[in-house]
Amino acid sequence: MVGVIPLLSLISFIAVALYVFDGDISGGGSQLSMFFATALSLCISIGCYKYSWKEYISTFSRMMGETTESLAIVLMIGMLSASWMLCGAVPTMIYYGVEVLSPNIFLLTTCVICSVISLMTGSSWSCIATIGVALFGIGSALGVPSGWTAGAIISGAYFGDKISPLSETTVLSSTTTGTPLFTHVRNMLGTTIPSLCIALVVFLVAGFGIASGGTVQDISQVKLLGETFNISLWTLIVPVITLIMIVKKVPALITLFASSLLSGIMAVIVQPEMTARLAGEETIGLRSMVKGVATAYVSGTDFQFENEMLNDLTSTGGMAGMSNTVWLIICAICFGASMFYCGMLQSTMSALTRIVRGRLALVSSTVFTGIGLNLTTCDQYTSIILTGSIYKDTYKREGFESKLLSRTIEDSTTITSPLIPWNSCGMTQSAVLGIATLDYLPYCVFNYVSPFMSILVAAFAQRFKKENH
Numbered sequence: 283m284v285g286v287i288p289l290l291s292l293i294s295f296i297a298v299a300l301y302v303f304d305g306d307i308s309g310g311g312s313q314l315s316m317f318f319a320t321a322l323s324l325c326i327s328i329g330c331y332k333y334s335w336k337e338y339i340s341t342f343s344r345m346m347g348e349t350t351e352s353l354a355i356v357l358m359i360g361m362l363s364a365s366w367m368l369c370g371a372v373p374t375m376i377y378y379g380v381e382v383l384s385p386n387i388f389l390l391t392t393c394v395i396c397s398v399i400s401l402m403t404g405s406s407w408s409c410i411a412t413i414g415v416a417l418f419g420i421g422s423a424l425g426v427p428s429g430w431t432a433g434a435i436i437s438g439a440y441f442g443d444k445i446s447p448l449s450e451t452t453v454l455s456s457t458t459t460g461t462p463l464f465t466h467v468r469n470m471l472g473t474t475i476p477s478l479c480i481a482l483v484v485f486l487v488a489g490f491g492i493a494s495g496g497t498v499q500d501i502s503q504v505k506l507l508g509e510t511f512n513i514s515l516w517t518l519i520v521p522v523i524t525l526i527m528i529v530k531k532v533p534a535l536i537t538l539f540a541s542s543l544l545s546g547i548m549a550v551i552v553q554p555e556m557t558a559r560l561a562g563e564e565t566i567g568l569r570s571m572v573k574g575v576a577t578a579y580v581s582g583t584d585f586q587f588e589n590e591m592l593n594d595l596t597s598t599g600g601m602a603g604m605s606n607t608v609w610l611i612i613c614a615i616c617f618g619a620s621m622f623y624c625g626m627l628q629s630t631m632s633a634l635t636r637i638v639r640g641r642l643a644l645v646s647s648t649v650f651t652g653i654g655l656n657l658t659t660c661d662q663y664t665s666i667i668l669t670g671s672i673y674k675d676t677y678k679r680e681g682f683e684s685k686l687l688s689r690t691i692e693d694s695t696t697i698t699s700p701l702i703p704w705n706s707c708g709m710t711q712s713a714v715l716g717i718a719t720l721d722y723l724p725y726c727v728f729n730y731v732s733p734f735m736s737i738l739v740a741a742f743a744q745r746f747k748k749e750n751h
Contacts, residue, residue: 287326288621289658292319296704310606312704316613316660323620342619349615349661351535353608356710358538359411360604361579363714365545366412367598368560368578370517370553373507375416376423376595385424385492389485392417392431393438393728397478400442403528404449406700406707408537409439411714412521418715419595426492430485432717433725436700437481441728444692445474451696454663458670459688466692469685473693473735480735481728506592512552520545546575559585599713607709614660614706621658644680645690645740648673649733652694661706662699666691693736697729 295318299311327333366372383391395417400409414435421431443449447467456466507513524541532540549557550571557574558566560583582600587593648669655665669691677687699707703719712719 288319288323288617289654291322292316292617292658295319310609312660312709313606313609313613315704316610316617320613320617320620323617327620338619342615345615345619345664346612349611352663352706353611355407355534355538356604356607356611356706357601358535358542359407359710359714360582360599360601361542362538362545363411363415364578364582364598364600364603365542365549365575366415366520367583367596368553368557368575369520369545369548370511370514370556371520371545371548372416372419373511373596374513374515374517375413375521376419377505377507377513379416379420380423383420383424385426386489387486388421388424388426389430389434389489389492390482392421392434393441393482393485396435396438397441398438399525400439401446402442403525404443404446404452405528405534406436406439406443407710408528408534409442410435410711412524414439415598415714418717422591422595426489428717429722429725430488430492432711432715432722433727434485435715436711436722436726437478437485437728440697440700440726441474441478444696444732445470451662451666451692454666455670455688455691455696458667459674459684459691461684461688465685466688470689470692473689473732473739477728477732477735480731484727506589507595510587510592511556514552517548517552520548542579546579549575549578556585597716599716604710604713607706607713610660610704610709611706614664614704618659618661618664640680641682641686641743642737642740644673644677644682645686646737648687648690649694649736652691653698653733656695656699656702656705660702660704662695665695665699669695690736690740694733697732701726701729 292315295315296312299315303311324338327338328335363372396409396414399413400406403409417435418428418431422428443451445467446452447463452467453463455461456463459466461469520541523544524537527537527540554566554571557578558564558570559574560577561570561574563570563573578598578600580600581602582598584597585593587596651672652665652669655668656662659665659668670687673687674684677684699705700711701719701723702708703712708719712722715722
C-alpha cells in the first residue's frame with residue numbers, strides 16, 4: 283500500500299494550495315502540487331524500490347507522445363476563440379441572442395442548445411469553445427450569473443460528449459471494456475436521460491428564480507457591440523462551416539486550424555477597424571491587418587474599451603491564455619508516469635477490487651475510483667483507461683456484462699473531469715469561459731447528478747433482482 287502515499291501527498295499539496303491561493307489554483311498551484319507529488323513518488327520508486335530513472339523517462343516519453351495531439355488541440359482552441367471574437371462571429375451571436383432569448387428560460391435553452399450541438403459533434407471542448415463562448419456572453423448581457431451560465435453550458439456539452447457515438451470518450455470507454463459501441467450508447471440512456479431531465483428542471487426553476495434587475499441596462503450596454511463591431515450575419519459563415527466540418531468528422535486539429543484561418547480572413551474583410559485597433563495601429567493596411575490577426579491568435583483579444591462590460595464580453599486569451607492548461611497537462615503526465623511505470627497505481631487500485639462484491643458495491647467502487655483517478659491523474663482519458671483495466675476482470679468474475687462497466691465509467695470519469703480545477707478538462711473549460719472551475723462547479727447539475735444516478739440505478743436493480751428471487 284506504499285502507492286497510497288503519493289496519492290495522499292498530492293491531495294495534501296492541493297489542499298494547501300487551495301488555502302494559500304484562496305481557492306484559485308489555476309495559475310500554478312495545482313501544477314506545483316503535482317510536481318512535488320511527482321518528486322515524492324520518484325523518491326519512493328527509485329530510492330526504495332530501485333527502479334531506474336531511464337525507465338521513468340521512457341514511460342514519461344510514451345505518455346507524452348500519446349498526449350501531443352491534446353496539447354495542440356488546447357492551443358488551437360485558444361486560437362479559435364480569439365479569432366471568432368475578432369471576426370465578429372461571437373459579437374454577432376451575442377447581439378442577436380440577447381434579442382431572441384428570454385432571461386427566464388435562458389439557462390434551459392442554453393443547456394438544450396449545447397446538448398444538441400455536442401451530440402451532433404461528439405466534442406464538449408469544441409462545443410464550449412465555440413457556441414459556449416457566445417452563450418456565455420449572452421448570459422452576461424442578460425444579467426444571468428456567470429456560474430449558472432457556465433454550469434448550463436458544461437452540463438449540455440458533456441451530455442453530448444458522453445452519449446454521442448462520435449465522441450472520443452464514448453469510443454474509448456466501449457473499446458477499453460470490450461463493449462460494442464452502440465450497445466454501450468443504448469445502455470447509457472438509463473442513467474443519462476434521467477440525469478439530464480433533472481438538470482433541465484433545475485435550470486428551468488433557476489431561470490425563473492434568478493433576479494434580473496440589471497437586464498435592461500445590460501442589454502442597452504450590449505447595443506454598444508453594434509456601434510463597435512460590424513454586426514453582420516456574414517460572420518456566421520465561420521461557425522456554420524466549422525459545424526459542418528465537425529459533423530463530417532474532419533480531424534479536430536484540421537477543423538480548429540481551418541476555422542481559425544477562415545476567421546482571420548473574415549476579420550480582415552468585415553472588421554478591419556477592430557483588427558487595426560488590436561494591432562495598435564491607427565491606419566488600415568496590410569501590416570496592421572496581419573499584425574492584428576496574429577495578435578489575436580497568439581495573445582487573444584483585449585481592446586481596452588472604456589466600457590468595462592464590453593471589455594468583459596470581448597476579452598479572450600488566445601494561445602497564450604491556454605499556457606496554464608498546457609503546463610497542467612505536462613505536470614499531470616509527470617505524476618501519472620511516476621505512479622504508473624512502477625505499478626504503484628495499479629497495485630493500489632487492484633487491492634480494492636479484491637474485496638468488492640455485488641452490483642451496488644461494484645458500481646459504487648467504480649464510480650469513486652473514476653472520480654479518484656480524475657483527481658489524481660488529472661486527465662480523463664488516462665482515468666477511463668485505468669478504470670476499465672482495473673475493473674474489467676472483476677466485473678467478469680462477478681458475472682456482470684461489460685456494458686455495466688462502460689456505462690459506470692462514463693457516468694463517473696467522463697462527466698466529473700470538468701469539475702476538477704487541476705484536471706485538464708476543468709482547466710480548459712475555465713480558461714475558455716474565463717471563470718474559475720470552483721465558481722461554476724455548484725451549477726453543473728448534470729455533471730454531479732450522473733455519478734449518483736449510476737449508483738441509484740444499480741441499487742434499484744439489485745433490489746429488484748432480490749425481490750424477484
